[in-house]
Amino acid sequence: MPASPAVISVDSSTVDRRLHLVVRTRGRRRLLGLLGLLAIVVIGVILSIALGARSISVDVIIDVLTGARAGNDYESLVIVSERVPRAVLALLVGASLGCSGVIMQALTRNPLADPGVLGIELGAAFAVLLGILFFGVRGASSYFWWALAGSAVTACVVLVIARLASLAASSTISLVIAGAALSAILGSLITLLIVRDTAVYAHYNYWSVGQLNGRGGVIEEIWVFVIVGLALALPLGGPLNALALGDEVAEGLGVAVGRWQLYGALVAVVLCAAATAAVGPVAFVGLLGAHTARLLVGNDHRWLMPYGALCGASLILLADVACRLVPGNGELQVAIATAVIGAPVFVLLARRRTVVPA
Template sequence: MTIAGVKSPTRRPVSLRSNRTRSFWLIGMVALLALLCGLSVTVGTREVGWADIVAGLAGQLDSIGQAAVNVRIPRTLLAALAGAALGLAGAIMQGVTRNPLADPGILGVNMGASLAVVVGVAWFDMASADAYIWTAILGAGCSAVFVYVIGSLGRGGATPLKLALAGAATSVAFSSMVIAVVLPRADIAGGIRSWQIGGVGGATFERIFPVLPFLAAGFAISLLLARKLNSLALGDELAAGLGERVAVARAVAALGAILLCGATTAVCGPIGFLGLVVPHVCRLLVGVDHRWLLPLSTLGGACLLLAADIVGRIVARPAELDVGIVTALVGAPFFIWIVRRQRVREL
């Protein structure tokens, strides 16, 4: 209500204020990522000085410190890429299924990729990087379809609780199948067990380059679907009324997530809980708008995996903890909190 002769005070639109806040969090996450990349290069079982860091970044290998920096550079790159891929994949899966418990690990996608790779190695002597990647993506896709079909059976269709239970059961079954496949093969058992924990140690540019096209495709597909995911969040009927082809949007979004999960699992092994934790934290910061949530989840995933890798190097010196162990220690309590907060009985 305005009074004659008195100008009402101007107010900035709420959307403008919220967008500025979101921009602040996005810029802050970029700065945090840069800081963690620097720490990842400098922190490890061996302390290195700035002179060795600069020389190592330039490619020199004249000292042990420079060699250590040279080894940590691809490890840092792989941790950032893998974390970004899993964080984005988790946000996509939660958006597609409208399931707060969706995660590449909980829904069995990562374990499906893992089983496919293990079968390829044990039964078909698979060795090439391209074969690893294609096999992991195929396994992730088949697992995702299987879990969705099982979770859709019965009254009510694919509810969040049914999908989470189907995914958990599938993960356990696939994990048992992995053990059954590996047991008769003592020659590969050690390497498979180490890979199954999930880690970025031993990364090289030769391991990273083959997976880049698949990750690039997954990132592009997923990030371009933000508006469609916003429409899907309104419900299938309303999204269809707005002109969205619901089935096509879901399928394309799932393809992007599968590419990200499969490619990451092929090079790092199955890393759990990161895709669950990151989107929930980012949603608290920027809300449910996927135009902001997806980029922030991408950056947040990279930050979390880099931080987990750094912590794993420090807490067990002179040995190291793989990032899969660190993310599980963080993610398991978070998963329990999410289940209690969302009142699983009502899902």
């Protein structure tokens, strides 16, 4: 008779201890990674304050920020009135777009989703232009409400077009094509509206170039929207993890799919609108922030959102510093730097995903 197979006994307490150790180790690594990102953000803030047309030493920066140095000399005035507000604005805009990118990719299950790629930022810009042109809207706080409406309408239109187009193509490429098509239409409409009015063109062009220089005054108008948006994003981690498994599985786990999808879309649109109202459209920050965060921490959205926010903030800070150091007359807008970095990454991701239907 054949020998009976050996029975391996497993101590459940040993397995529990090992699982607990694995979870605790993973949590520790993620926390250390988060602290590392915070360190990079701090370094970016210091570089943002120190570097520019005139470099300022770290000792002077520390003395000014701690109040140990009188605030009436040239360097102190530059730090307090120009560079600190610029760094703070970069943090707010980068964190908003980074977190918004994570949420959009999770809700659409599309790794190419980004407020700029899907045309949502341009929709916000178009709505702001309508406010400037026909209602005399001025100021970032007023821009926010127009940008919020434009972002929401554009997001709905893109999703409807993508849903209809997905009957003939993959959902991934349909969403990107819908965003690109709507962006082209909105860009043409914006050009049509501003080309006939020199004053409106000058006002819109100054706002829409995607720059941080000279925008410190908008911080007090948009910081509330950014903080509220980031706070509203905190409860999304668990539901987004469930939604990533599919709608049916999420419903089986007790998640109200429609409610959380609507909530997540609202948070993403609020964050995108706040960033766009502050500095104009800045593309690819959400895409780069979300993918960098995913490389660092994996697919757990409870960690992805804070990682994405910090990655977005780091990207804006460092890109803005790089724009100041480019040789030539004047400095580049930060939107140019993010486009130069983000466009090749977008192409690479599109090729790796094989988004072209058979």
